[in-house]
Amino acid sequence: MGLVVQTMAEWKNANTDPEILFWVGSAGSFDDRAKKITRSFVKIMNHANVKFGVLGTEESASGDVAKRAGNEFLFQMQAMNNIQILNSYNIQRIVTTCPHDFNTLKNEYKDLGGEYDVLHHTEFIYELITKKRLSILGNLKNKKITYHDPCYLGRGNGVFSIPRKLIDIIGLQLIEMPRSKETSFCCGAGGAQMFKEPEKGREDININRTREALNAKTSIIATGCPFCNTMMQDGVKNLAEGSVDVLDIAELIVQSEKL
Amino acid sequence: MFSLSNSAFLIIFLLSSLLFYKNFRKIIRNIKLGGDAGVFENKRERWRNVLFIAFGQKKMFKKPLVAILHLVVYLGFVIINIEIIEIILDGILGTHRILFSPKWSSLYNFCINSFEILALLVFVACIIFLIRRNIIKISRFWSPEMKGWPKSDANLILIFEILLMSAFLIMNAADLSLQKLAHTESYLQLKYPNTGNFLISGMISSLMQGISISNLILIERFCWWFHIIGIFGFLNYLVISKHLHIILAFPNTYFGSIKPKGQFNNMSSVTNEVKMMLDPNIDPFTEPVSTSQPVRFGAKDVTDLNWLHLLNAYSCTECGRCTAECPANVTGKKLSPRKIMMDVRDRVEEVGRGIDLKGKDFKDEKSLLHDFIKPEELWACTSCNACVEACPLSIDPLSIILELRRYSVMEESSAPTELNAVFSNIENNGAPWQFSASDRLNWKDDE
Missing domain, CATH: 1.20.950 (Fumarate Reductase Cytochrome B subunit)
Structure with missing residues (x-):
């Protein structure tokens, strides 16, 4: 079944406004693993009849990587161009599957003229459930799962409980890692690390974190960030290939509801 | 008597x-050798932080x-x-x-x-x-x-x-x-x-x-x-x-950030320049030159940091909770957030001694970046905020690391080579990878 995806330009031509803009993000648009998360989230929105728009080719990198790497010029260029487009469509609410773009759009566009109500996709899915627009059957019931907090969602913006509530609603049994929530341990990708070799050290950060996740002895490692997903997946490949699935919360819901 | x-x-x-x-x-x-640290709105929440974090030692109870x-x-x-x-x-x-x-x-x-x-x-x-x-x-x-x-x-x-x-x-x-x-x-x-x-x-x-x-x-x-x-x-x-923390912990928690930890500050000096670049109606040669133009972007030395960074450094009691939580440090990299804070204090004291001896225009050959903090430390940071979360008195080592990175990138052009490639991809294709911007919606028809 194909996905129903309309661009903002198409919404505009039809003279209607969607409920929400889905900010896909660069990883969600181009990275093979992250694209699956994007598609899963769209499946959920299609299933719940959410009217959403995407910017499509009008979207550009949020600038998170540039900002955290110290390239404020490039960040602001990206931000101002994106804000111009977002404001031209009179966007109010944005949902994104990437905690980095979530943080940047929510907190860092404000000073440059872009004020939006920005949600992480787990927050939006939770809202769909509480407004009874999405019902959960929970076909994955009782499987054990551990959840890795993305830094920019959890520590960075205080979203700890909603992803856990979703895990609970699906009926999965959450086993917490020793380092979780406020004291969660980074996957190693943030601050532009995703795009460079790590500095010399005893081990890679993702290996350290994946080992902790594997020690939780679950069949699924869940996360809410395309970068965390890649890092944990690489960690699993290194330490215990095939023993555990690394999935985004959106993918869990697609599996659970057989969407 | x-x-x-x-x-x-x-x-x-x-x-x-x-x-x-x-x-x-x-x-x-x-x-005060540090620059302006902005405005400190929301006094109520700030006094609350002093009460709970400094007087009540809330974060110690982890x-x-x-x-x-x-x-x-x-x-x-x-x-x-x-x-x-x-x-x-x-x-x-x-x-x-x-x-x-x-x-x-x-x-x-x-x-x-x-x-x-x-x-x-x-x-x-x-x-x-x-x-x-x-x-x-x-x-x-x-x-x-x-x-x-x-x-x-x-x-x-x-x-x-x-x-x-x-x-x-x-x-x-x-x-x-x-x-x-x-x-x-x-x-x-x-x-x-x-x-x-x-x-x-x-x-x-x-x-x-x-x-x-x-x-x-x-x-x-x-x-x-x-x-x-x-x-x-x-x-x-x-x-x-x-041990100076017994005094400075109080102002430090008052002035500590109350924004979401993920939010990095906006450089308004850059905003002006970017606006000029993007606006075709502005002629950069006739535009009045802003007098508040900073000498440099980011920080090379302690005097490029703001006064709150320096207050942070003097407030640090070297407990090392930041370093113990730092993913880079835990996995054996050179970066230690505590060392960043200690280096800043050591350097500002050195500059202070120089000023005592030679007057306020004192300059020496040294700088915080390179002589105290090496690029290897700087670039090991994942900006995960674990150090900021761990600090019992609201010190923010990450914001100092960011300022040093800004200097490295915007003034020295000395970012790691892979990152320079990422920058040009973002500039040219609007994504950190080398994909064409016109392929942005292709995910729709995958599978």
Whole structure:
């Protein structure tokens, strides 16, 4: 079944406004693993009849990587161009599957003229459930799962409980890692690390974190960030290939509801 | 009334206060070497932070056992120091226990007993702290940056505290012994009025039987002088020690960020330039040049940082909770957020000494970046905010790391090569990878 995806330009031509803009993000648009998360989230929105728009080719990198790497010029260029487009469509609410773009759009566009109500996709899915627009059957019931907090969602913006509530609603049994929530341990990708070799050290950060996740002895490692997903997946490949699935919360819901 | 010892006391008191004032003002001057740190809105929430994080030590309680020990030392320090009022008055006026009066002897007795119980608890807590540092060797106290002075500093503070508490208790013990002897030796009665027994020093006093009156007086006086000179000394020791946090923790938590941790500050100096670049109607040559233009983007040296960064550095007590949580450090990279803070303080003190010697235009060949903090440390950071979360008094090492990165990238163009490739991809394709912008919606038709 194909996905129903309309661009903002198409919404505009039809003279209607969607409920929400889905900010896909660069990883969600181009990275093979992250694209699956994007598609899963769209499946959920299609299933719940959410009217959403995407910017499509009008979207550009949020600038998170540039900002955290110290390239404020490039960040602001990206931000101002994106804000111009977002404001031209009179966007109010944005949902994104990437905690980095979530943080940047929510907190860092404000000073440059872009004020939006920005949600992480787990927050939006939770809202769909509480407004009874999405019902959960929970076909994955009782499987054990551990959840890795993305830094920019959890520590960075205080979203700890909603992803856990979703895990609970699906009926999965959450086993917490020793380092979780406020004291969660980074996957190693943030601050532009995703795009460079790590500095010399005893081990890679993702290996350290994946080992902790594997020690939780679950069949699924869940996360809410395309970068965390890649890092944990690489960690699993290194330490215990095939023993555990690394999935985004959106993918869990697609599996659970057989969407 | 005015004797040699009053004058000596007064001189020591005034000199040590003056010295502290002078050195503390120097610290404030050094902090002000930093640039503007913006506005501090939402006073209510800031006072709340001072109340909970500084006074209430909320964040310390992530490690409950240490938190209780630390609370004991903190409360002991604050409460026992009430006694200093009496000691200073006695010192200046040549009196003995001036605040004691038979009229409120039970209140006096209650106060001193509370101080004594706290003093004993502080004594025990400091011994446990010494054991943790030197015998159990808690790993965060043995990182490379903790060699030399930082290690001695930590131990010295604890030994200082132990000696001060001992002097306080032995002083009271000798006093009690003299009070008992006053029953038979009436000439002692006026000088050593009966205050009632004290809990802890009472026990020590019972070990002092058989010591002659003159020796008891000697012990009492020695401990009195040792205690008060120790406190004046400690006050002046603060300015060169990590222990300065007992003062600066309060302003530091007040000024600490109340924004979401993920949010990095906006550089308005860059905004102006970017706006000019993007707006075709602005002619950069006719546009008035902004006078608030910074000398450089980001920070190369401490003077490029803002004053809050420098206050952070002076507030750091080198506990290492940040470093123990840092994913880069835990996996063996060079980066240690605590070292970043220590480097900033070391460097700003060096600059401060230069200014003392050569005036306010002092310049040297050194800089924070490269001479103190290496690019290898800078680029190991994942910006995960674990260090910021871990700090019990709201220090933000990440914001300093960001400023140094900004300088490296925008002024030195010395980002790691892979990142330069990412920058040009973002510029050309609107994504960190080398994909064509026109393929952005292709995910829709995948599978």
